[in-house]
Amino acid sequence: MASPSDTRPGTSGDEPLLVVDNVYKRFGEGADATIAVDHMSFGVKPGEFVSVIGPSGCGKSTLFNIIGGLLGEYEGEVRIGSERIMGPHPAVGMVFQEESTFPWRTVIDNVAFPLELRGAPKSERLDKAHHFIDLVGLANFEKRYPSQLSGGMRQRVSIARTLVSEPRILLMDEPFAALDEQTRLLLGDKILQIQQQLHQTTLLITHNLTEAVQLSDRIVVMTYRPGRLKRIVNIDLPRPRTSEVVGSDAFGHYVAEIWSDLREEASRGMLDAEASVARRGARG
């Protein structure tokens, strides 16, 4: 498990553990080409929580898929320490927006699944699965099936199932997008606790500003198409944090500051969407 005292190469000191270096991704050719990610560079240091925020369609999931090694054929590099990622990497644990629990498995069997794949002995599987189920606050639900849980609880199962492999980097794409605001805030508290206990290096992709400010040490703001880096904002709110921080003046200040950047980009996105509807209408 990565810890603050981890001395493996690329995990010590202030050197970033995850490096996104001049990444560029274009879909299609000629007039139909979309530049989804335009020469983005940033790093995530060991134990740091970084969010990438940007309006719908700006290229966030493209970046997520590139970092997760699910999308080849791009320019630039993604590195873990000094090692270039060429495909899915065991150091990167991914949590997706969509429902991804196995409905036919109980909570404990869902969470233990990656260890089963690895051929870990049963006692180790159960110990680790119990530990991470506890950590996400589902200790009393181990024998339940996903259909017997709420959406927020199912997403916690997915997070525990990713954490059980003890990835050095936790990479999440809009994991709370389908949840209501209250559940989202409380789940944010859970993520903060996990972050504190595991010192987990995390990159969260989101379009939710409150969530980004609540959870992050730094926020990477993206522009709307092409997806470029607009600004990186340091969030100097004290830790440990809870969702109570959402009511503070300092919190409001960060939200207002980042919103003025995002608003500009989201408006461009809306105008673009309206123009493309109009073009389709004109074509008949």
Ligand SMILES: Nc1ncnc2c1ncn2[C@@H]1O[C@H](COP(=O)(O)OP(=O)(O)OP(=O)(O)O)[C@@H](O)[C@H]1O
């Ligand atoms: N496989 C693909 N083929 C062609 N274009 C694609 C593909 N995947 C994404 N795009 C385009 O790239 C752009 C960025 O898409 P992406 O899904 O990365 O945005 P996003 O920021 O995740 O959006 P959202 O907030 O809605 O999830 C969009 O214009 C999208 O249509």
Ligand SMILES: [Mg+2]
């Ligand atoms: Mg997306």
